[in-house]
Amino acid sequence: MPAPIVFKTTHRVRFSDLDLYNHMSTARYAAYYVDHRMEGLRDELGWDMKALGALPFMAVVRRLEVDFIRPARGDQEITIRSFVREFRGPDAIVECAMVDGAGKELSRCLMTVAYVDRATNRAADWPAHVAALFFEKVAG
Numbered sequence: 001m002p003a004p005i006v007f008k009t010t011h012r013v014r015f016s017d018l019d020l021y022n023h024m025s026t027a028r029y030a031a032y033y034v035d036h037r038m039e040g041l042r043d044e045l046g047w048d049m050k051a052l053g054a055l056p057f058m059a060v061v062r063r064l065e066v067d068f069i070r071p072a073r074g075d076q077e078i079t080i081r082s083f084v085r086e087f088r089g090p091d092a093i094v095e096c097a098m099v100d101g102a103g104k105e106l107s108r109c110l111m112t113v114a115y116v117d118r119a120t121n122r123a124a125d126w127p128a129h130v131a132a133l134f135f136e137k138v139a140g
Contacts, residue, residue, distance in 0.1 A: 003136045021071075029066050034111075076100060
């Protein structure tokens with residue numbers, strides 16, 4: 001089985017992301033994880049906003065489970081890594097982790113991304129040739 005391609009992005013927690021306790025607001029975690037995946041699609045697969053609009057399908061986040069381990073704080077640099085763990089019919093199961101500068105885990109996320117056929121506006125199984133884009137090429 002080929003290794004998954006790992007998306008990696010680095011961010012700095014902004015003032016507007018904080019709650020009254022100088023922790024990143026709960027709702028902002030979802031935005032960071034989704035933005036991270038979109039940046040990865042652009043940087044790793046070349047799927048910028050224009051390219052995404054031209055694809056014959058849409059990738060829709062339909063579920064997001066976040067485990068909060070330690071708070072992310074204002075002005076803290078964080079790194080998010082993620083990869084597609086598996087494909088199950090129309091669902092891509094994506095594992096994500098947010099760490100601080102010392103590599104300590106701040107949160108984890110399990111994201112389910114559905115493949116939606118643009119022509120029918122219905123979920124469909126991820127085609128093998130599209131799913132293969134998320135894994136390292138096998139030498140041979």
